[in-house]
Amino acid sequence: MFxxxxxxKNYLLLKEKKLYQAFLYLALPVMAAxxxxxxxxxxxxxxxxxxxNSVAAQAGISITWPLLNIFLSLSSGLAIAGVAIxxxxxxxxxxxxxxxxxxxxFILSIGIGLVVNVLLFLFSPLVLHLMGAKGxxxxxxxxxxxxxxFEMVFLFLFTAFQSMRQARGDTVTPVIFSVISILIxxxxxxxxxxxxxxxxxxxxxxxxxxxxxIAPALLFMMFRKSDELSLKxxxxxxxxxxxxxxxxxxxxxxxSQALSSLGFLILQTVILSYGEVVAAAFSLGNKVSxxxxxxxMAIGSILAAFVGQNIGASNKERARKSYHISRNIAxxxxxxxxxxxxxFQSKILRLLTNDAETLKVAMEYMIWVLLTQPLxxxxxxxxxxxxxxxxxxxxxxxxxxxxxxxxxxxxxxLKQFTSLGRSGIWYAMVIxxxxxxxxxxxxxxxxxxxxxx
Numbered sequence: 215m216f217x218x219x220x221x222x223k224n225y226l227l228l229k230e231k232k233l234y235q236a237f238l239y240l241a242l243p244v245m246a247a248x249x250x251x252x253x254x255x256x257x258x259x260x261x262x263x264x265x266x267n268s269v270a271a272q273a274g275i276s277i278t279w280p281l282l283n284i285f286l287s288l289s290s291g292l293a294i295a296g297v298a299i300x301x302x303x304x305x306x307x308x309x310x311x312x313x314x315x316x317x318x319x320f321i322l323s324i325g326i327g328l329v330v331n332v333l334l335f336l337f338s339p340l341v342l343h344l345m346g347a348k349g350x351x352x353x354x355x356x357x358x359x360x361x362x363x364f365e366m367v368f369l370f371l372f373t374a375f376q377s378m379r380q381a382r383g384d385t386v387t388p389v390i391f392s393v394i395s396i397l398i399x400x401x402x403x404x405x406x407x408x409x410x411x412x413x414x415x416x417x418x419x420x421x422x423x424x425x426x427x428i429a430p431a432l433l434f435m436m437f438r439k440s441d442e443l444s445l446k447x448x449x450x451x452x453x454x455x456x457x458x459x460x461x462x463x464x465x466x467x468x469x470s471q472a473l474s475s476l477g478f479l480i481l482q483t484v485i486l487s488y489g490e491v492v493a494a495a496f497s498l499g500n501k502v503s504x505x506x507x508x509x510x511m512a513i514g515s516i517l518a519a520f521v522g523q524n525i526g527a528s529n530k531e532r533a534r535k536s537y538h539i540s541r542n543i544a545x546x547x548x549x550x551x552x553x554x555x556x557x558f559q560s561k562i563l564r565l566l567t568n569d570a571e572t573l574k575v576a577m578e579y580m581i582w583v584l585l586t587q588p589l590x591x592x593x594x595x596x597x598x599x600x601x602x603x604x605x606x607x608x609x610x611x612x613x614x615x616x617x618x619x620x621x622x623x624x625x626x627x628l629k630q631f632t633s634l635g636r637s638g639i640w641y642a643m644v645i646x647x648x649x650x651x652x653x654x655x656x657x658x659x660x661x662x663x664x665x666x667x
Contacts, residue, residue, distance in 0.1 A: 227383045227523045228305065228532070233539045237516055240385050241543075244512035247389040247396075252505045254396045254403075256566065258417050259501055261407040263567045267350050271414050272567070273490045274347065274354025276497030280479035281341055282362060284472050285330040289370045291468025292322055293377035294601045294609075295460050297518050300381035300443075301602070302665055305526020309443065316378045317449030318460055320371075320436065327370030334363035345483045351490060354414045361418035368425040375432045378443060380519050387435070391428045399424030470610035477617035481639075484625060488636050495575035496639075498566050503583045506555060509547040510591045513540050514598035521602030521663070530663040537599045537658075541592065548591035552584045559584075575636070582640035589647040596654040599661065608657045612650050621646035 230236040262271050296319045303312040338359040342352050372395075376388040399420050406416025437445050486493045517540040524533035555562075559580045567573055593612070600608040621642050628638030 227520055228527055228529065233535065234543065237513065237520070237536075237539055237543055240383060240519075241509070241512040241516045243385045243389040244515060245509050247392040248508040248512055249505075250393055250396050252501075252508055254400050255501055255504065257400050258403055258421075259498065259566045261403060262414065262417060263565075264408075265413060267354075268567065269490050269494050269569050269572060270350030271354045272497050272572075273486070273493040274351040274356075275358050275414065275417075276493055276500075277342070277345055277347060277351070277482045277486060278355045278359050278362075280475050280477075280482050281334070281338070281359065283475035284479065285334055285366065286369065287471030287475055288326050288330065288468050289323065289373045290471045291465065291606075292319055292326075292460070293373045294518070294606060295319075296374065296377035297381045297515075298522050298602060298604045298606070299460060300378060301519050301522030302526035302604070304382050305523035305529075306665075312381070313443050313445065313449050314453075315460060316436075316443055317445050318452060318457060319374050319377065320445060321450055321452060322460075323370040323374035324367060327367035330366045330370070331363050334366065335360050338363070341479075345479070346486055351486075351493075357414050358418045361415060361422060365422045365425050368422075368429050371429055371432055372425065375436060378436070380515060381522065382442065383519055383523070385516065391432060395424045395428045397424075398427050466606040466610040470606070470613045473610075474613045474617055477622055480622060481617075481625065484622075484629065485636075485639065491569070491571045492575055492636050494567065494569070494572045495579055498563055498572070498576040499579035499583050501566065502555065502559065502562060502580060503587070506548065506551045506583075506587050507590060507594070509551065510544050510594050513544045513547070514594040516540070517595065517598035518602030521599055522604075525603060525663055525665055528665075533603070533663045537595070540598060541595045544591040544595050545588060548587045552587050556584060578637075579640060582644060586644055586647050589644075589651060592651055593647065593654065596651075596658060599658065603661050603663055604665075605657075605661055608654075608661075611657065612654045615653060616646050616650040620649055 226236040226240060259272065262268060262275065265271050296315065299315050300312045300319075303309070303315070338356055342355050342359075347355050372388075372391070375391075379385070379388050402420035402423055403417050406412040406420050410416060412419070435441065482493070482496075485496050517536060520536040520540070521533045524530075524536065560577060563573055563576045563580065567576070593616075596612060597609050600606060600612075624642040624645060625639055628634050628642060632638060634641065
């Protein structure tokens with residue numbers, strides 16, 4: 215156990231000798247928030263799964279996620295760059311530069327969020343048509359996308375806030391706001407879908423309200439004078455040299471996220487070609503997969519802060535050791551999670567759909583989900599160390615190659631030249647995850663843990 219006076223975030227990141235405990239101490243709040251978010255997604259899926267047109271509704275919502283993620287990739291790219299740069303300045307005890315980049319991150323997040331809102335609303339019909347969505351799938355997807363488009367500014371704002379906080383090791387404050395947002399969301403989803411019978415529109419509007427509700431408090435915290443990195447008017451201006459440094463680190467990550475999301479958009483199109491049932495089953499399997507990835511994603515985000523601050527403090531060996539500690543924790547949690555979920559997979563999936571054929575296909579997919587989780591743990595750990603060290607181009611390489619050079623071509627080859635049917639999708643996912651880890655390990659050897667700013 216830590217002594218109370220040693221629980222300062224910078225101490226845990228830079229000096230605490232018990233790295234395993236430090237990782238878990240900082241990651242637990244993030245895990246809790248992500249767990250609640252995953253529970254919220256399952257609650258959404260549960261209520262939508264009880265609708266009369268549940269298969270079309272679930273398939274429609276499922277195919278919207280890659281498009282949403284394409285736009286959110288800009289936010290993720292900025293957030294990753296924010297953690298990498300701000301944490302390195304904080305490690306070097308240069309708070310004014312950290313504030314300068316925080317201000318720029320804030321401005322860009324608001325501006326890009328507004329642009330994304332407009333683009334997503336206007337182009338949703340065209341993209342859904344190009345994906346081959348028809349009938350109830352198209353109607354559900356369009357409603358969900360256009361309502362969620364108005365959430366983008368609030369989502370971008372929260373991502374910027376979370377990035378600034380995690381860069382200094384504060385994993386608790388973003389979690390508190392996230393929990394408030396999710397609880398509002400869950401209550402309103404139940405009210406709008408089950409009581410008021412608002413269907414997919416109700417689920418989407420509940421998410422929008424939940425995210426918007428915390429925005430005023432986020433702004434107050436970011437500009438509060440007593441805050442360690444409080445923003446002032448002089449920080450809210452764009453300087454070209456500052457912008458260039460931020461973009462140089464953010465761009466590879468943003469492009470990586472966008473290309474991955476575009477690839478998954480194409481993947482969803484291929485899956486939809488197998489029918490609504492397969493698309494709905496794929497969505498259900500991914501809900502459970504996300505539940506298993508919760509601790510892994512939390513560990514990866516904490517790893518980025520560990521690596522960034524220790525690089526800033528010129529503590530290369532601790533930064534390198536953080537990667538190995540993170541890898542061990544992530545792999546262990548992944549294996550334990552799969553063992554715990556396996557006996558209950560059928561019961562979990564039965565809660566999420568009232569369609570027997572969807573349940574059958576989802577059970578088939580779940581076998582592959584559980585088999586690939588340890589591989590995903592290793593993959594996310596590489597992403598964390600690449601992003602935290604400022605080597606976001608490596609993140610771009612491994613995420614793009616995994617999807618575009620291996621998985622998608624393999625899925626199309628298996629679809630056209632074999633009789634595997636939908637099983638070809640599952641085989642391609644496993645093979646791509648194995649191959650990409652070999653490439654990631656080779657790239658990791660080039661990480662020098664030197665300051666990038």
